[in-house]
Amino acid sequence: MAYQGYTQATEAVKRAKRTLIVAPINPNSDMVAAMSALLAYLKNHNLQADAYSQNLNNEKLPSYIPMRDALMPKLSAMRDFRITLNVDKVPIKELAYDVKNGKLDIILTSKQGEWTAHDLSFHQGEDRYDLIIALGCTDKNMLAESFPNQTDFIYRIPVINIDHDAQNEHWGAINLVDMTASSITEVLHGWFTDWNEQKINEKIATALIAGMIWKTQSFKASTINPRSLKKASKLITLGADRESVVHQLWRTRNLNTLKLWGRALTRLEQDPVKEMVWTTLSRLDILETGTTEAKLDELVQELIAYVPSAKLIMIFVEHDEKTTRTALFAEPPHDAKILGRILGLDGSRVKSSGAIAMPIFEAKDYVITTLRSQINT
Secondary structure (H helix, E strand, O other), X not given: OOHHHHHHXXXXXXXXXXXXXXXXXXXXXXXXXXXXXXHHHHHHOOOOEEEEOOOOOHHHOOOOOOOHHHEEOOOOOOEEEEXXXXXXXXXXXXXXXXXXXXXXEEEEEEOOOOOOHHHEEEEEEEEOOOEEEEEOOOOHHHHHOOOOOOOOHHHHOOEEEEEOOOOOOOOOOEEEEOOOOOOHHHHHHHHHHHHHHHHOOHHHHHHHHHHHHHHOOOOOOOOOOHHHHHHHHHHHHOOOOHHHHHHHHHHOOOHHHHHHHHHHHHOOEEEOOOOEEEEEEOHHHHHHHXXXXXXXXXXXXXXXXXXXXXXXXXXEEEEEOOEEEEEEEEOOOOOHHHHHHHHOOEEXXXXXXXXXXXXXXXXXXXXXXXXXXXXXX
8 A cells, every 4th residue: 555645644634623533333343443543543643533433332342442431422413503693783682592392492682673584594504524534434335324314424524444355445535445454453553653653652552453453363364464463563562462452352251151152153154155154043042151142243243253254144043933033244245234124134234133033944044045146156
């Protein structure tokens, strides 16, 4: 990747009044680490920025994530709504307001004379942000999913597109897409080093190496290369706490969760041609391991890391004799929302879920057969 991209990105952020960092819905550990590291790095440059990922659960983020309380799961309005009253000829004396039954009443009292409708105007204020940095969004539609009620916002604002996925369409105004990198955090490390390595403190270095460790399964994945290892070594010299990251990523799993994962992995099936993997869990599995279906999202993140070739991951959980809870997770170029809609599931590009009114093995066969017919190889 050309150094020109780094320079363009740096200059764009310096010029921006306020930058919004965005990770997709249901971000993986690499994306969360990248989001937090980038926010902290920009703050070290005294640049105004916010970081956002829809429905992010801050309480569940590991302690090695810097500024985790500042990561936003929701966004306020992108622009103010302004009401302007001409008081040049009719000066104002008093202003009051009241909210009743979901309506705002503004009470204005003049010193003399009266206002008319021609003295009043309404207009949108300026955008709160004038630059977006998108992390791990392979195309603009994936970014748009993070703004369900404000989609037009992303078409008004320039975007820096940061990714390492070969499926990325280089759709941003500036693209930092390095397909040789192991992770988004590794791409950020290259940018930060080019910009000003001295601004990488211990917390930022720890977040960067955390993303790299998670994405490569502690540098065991086939995607790892000598350059990635060299960058990881550099981060450790900058103060990255590798032991803390490894401990929180893998050594803090409770026994019940590991038992559930063990059962899921034992029943793992694969279609290497269609790049799909899936597994099944019975009601007894959930009861005997003392876990909940909420732990399945963590299981999927492990499967994605251990089976990097998998583009579709399905988990089938027996709800009762006639109903199967089904979760479909998609990696680019697939879209879980589109594929899920065919199956009667609902969700985002990354994950769709819902109940299928069939016994578990019938539901599994139905989903696998349907997906195979939809996927071109």
